[in-house]
Structure formats: C-alpha cells, structure tokens
Amino acid sequence: MSELKDLGLGIPGPEHLREALTNCTDPLATIEDFQEQNGILLPSLRPALPFLDLHGIARNEFHQTTMEELRDKLITRIAELALSTDKDKFTVLNDLLKKSFPVIKIKSLQPIVMSLLQHLPKIKPEYLNAVMDDPELYKVAAVEVKQQIWQDNQALFGDEVSPLLTKYIDNKETVLFNGEQLNANFFTQSPKLRRQEEVVQQLTKMVGKNVKLYDMVLQFLRTLFLRTRNVHYCTLRAEMLMTLHDLEVHEICSVDPCHKFTWCLDACIRERFIDSKRAKELQGFLDSVRRGREQVLG
Numbered sequence: 001m002s003e004l005k006d007l008g009l010g011i012p013g014p015e016h017l018r019e020a021l022t023n024c025t026d027p028l029a030t031i032e033d034f035q036e037q038n039g040i041l042l043p044s045l046r047p048a049l050p051f052l053d054l055h056g057i058a059r060n061e062f063h064q065t066t067m068e069e070l071r072d073k074l075i076t077r078i079a080e081l082a083l084s085t086d087k088d089k090f091t092v093l094n095d096l097l098k099k100s101f102p103v104i105k106i107k108s109l110q111p112i113v114m115s116l117l118q119h120l121p122k123i124k125p126e127y128l129n130a131v132m133d134d135p136e137l138y139k140v141a142a143v144e145v146k147q148q149i150w151q152d153n154q155a156l157f158g159d160e161v162s163p164l165l166t167k168y169i170d171n172k173e174t175v176l177f178n179g180e181q182l183n184a185n186f187f188t189q190s191p192k193l194r195r196q197e198e199v200v201q202q203l204t205k206m207v208g209k210n211v212k213l214y215d216m217v218l219q220f221l222r223t224l225f226l227r228t229r230n231v232h233y234c235t236l237r238a239e240m241l242m243t244l245h246d247l248e249v250h251e252i253c254s255v256d257p258c259h260k261f262t263w264c265l266d267a268c269i270r271e272r273f274i275d276s277k278r279a280k281e282l283q284g285f286l287d288s289v290r291r292g293r294e295q296v297l298g
Helices: 014-023 027-038 046-054 059-083 089-103 110-118 125-133 135-140 143-150 154-176 182-187 198-207 211-228 232-246 259-271 276-288
Strands: none
Touching: 014 027, 046 059, 059 089, 059 110, 089 110, 089 125, 110 143, 125 135, 125 143, 143 154, 143 198, 143 211, 154 198, 154 211, 154 232, 198 211, 198 232, 211 232, 232 259, 259 276
C-alpha cells in the first residue's frame, strides 16, 4: 500500500487510511469498509474469504498471489495483442501504458509497464527519457526499448558497445598468439561457427533491425580500424553482416553495399574454393566501385 503513495492514481494509500482512522468513531468498521472498497471487487469471492481466514491465510498473502496471477495473464495478453492483426492494437497498448506508467517503480507491477514498452514500435520521448534517466529502470529495460533510446543517443550506445569491441579484439588476439592451439582455434573454424561467438551475437541482438544502430556500429569499427589498423575490426564487421544475413534481417542487408560481396566471399571461404562464376562476381563488384566511393569496401 505504501508503494502507491503520492502516485496520483486515485488509489487510497496510507495517508487516507490514517486520516479515516483518526476521524472515525468505530475503527473496526472503518477498517472493514476500507477492505471492502479496496479489496478484489468480485461478489462471488467474498463468501470464500472467511474460509481463508480459518486456514490461517493472511489477506495480504491472498491478494498478493491473486495480483501476481493477474499480472502474468495481463503480460501474456499484451504480447498476444502486439502480435495480432488488430489495427487498433498500438492505440490500446499506448492507452494502457499511459495509465500504468506511474507504477513503473513498483517492483511487483514493473513487469507490466516494461512489457508494454517492449511491444511498442514507437515509444513516446517522455517515457524513453524517464527510463534513460533512471539507472535501475534502464538496467531492466528490454533491448527493444534500449534500441529506441540508443538511436538518438550515440554516446550512450557507444558506452554499451565499446566494452564488447574490446572484448572481441582481446579474444581474437588471445587465440592468435596461443601457438599451441592456433591452427585448431583460429584458422580452421568455419565462418558460421565464428559467428556464434558471444560478442557477435550480443552486438547483433543490440542492433536488431535498426539501420541507424547498425550504421553507428560500422562507424565505431571504421574509426577504430583507422586508428589502430587492427584487421580484427574488419573481421567483426563481416561477421556481423553475415549474422544478420543468417537471421534474414532484410532491413539492413538490403541497404549495406557490402552485402552481396561479403555473402559471395563467405561462401568461398566456407567451401575453400573460388570457382570461375564467383570469381567474376567478386571482380564485378570491385570493378563497380567508382573512384571516390571506395568507402563501400569498408
């Protein structure tokens, strides 16, 4: 009850009950009235409550269990609605978000609000800012929510990506400079197996289908490569693109000028052979790069 204090939801909290008990002549009747008005308003349920009392089940425990059950059902319904073909689904979800957002910091109700945010393709700025400005909310937000925050906050996205890029380079160099396992772990892995590495999978998940975030990652990789000349950044760029290709993320693959070239080269590496047809495809791509547009190779 105390968690609902001062949230402006029209739900009577501790101050309301304290005032009612202070000004009443019959405290027991006042408490009973409060329970009736604020308990679960289901007439068929009331006759069962005395039986729960006889079994020593506290009303708080009963209400908590019921609330958790209803919360889980609502979250399931939100997911079903988001996947449905209902043309008004996002209007409904936005209306529900507006009503429920004030309770986002109440741990027991927070999953409902987070689920609504997760399933909205376009979240209003005031909600995104509230999540971004609160470290605890930002930490538990779904990646779909963070994607909408990151796309307008390159510095914040960079803070999230930078440790992953460092980890990727460290992992590559650890294997590369381990002479005993070099051949087994570095040169002989298939491209598809390399793409299962944790960092590649994490980056791909962070980008999702968002072209703007993908471009940001490529910008980070280009900057780091030009600064360090470390070819592992180039490898990561190719692995990310082919992971998105495997996931059929057409939104990104269709606009990346390197996609067809990388796809063809990946097939050659996988088969360890370049036939004449693929050689012509690769040469055709290189010949099509006009002077001044060499950046597409990056």
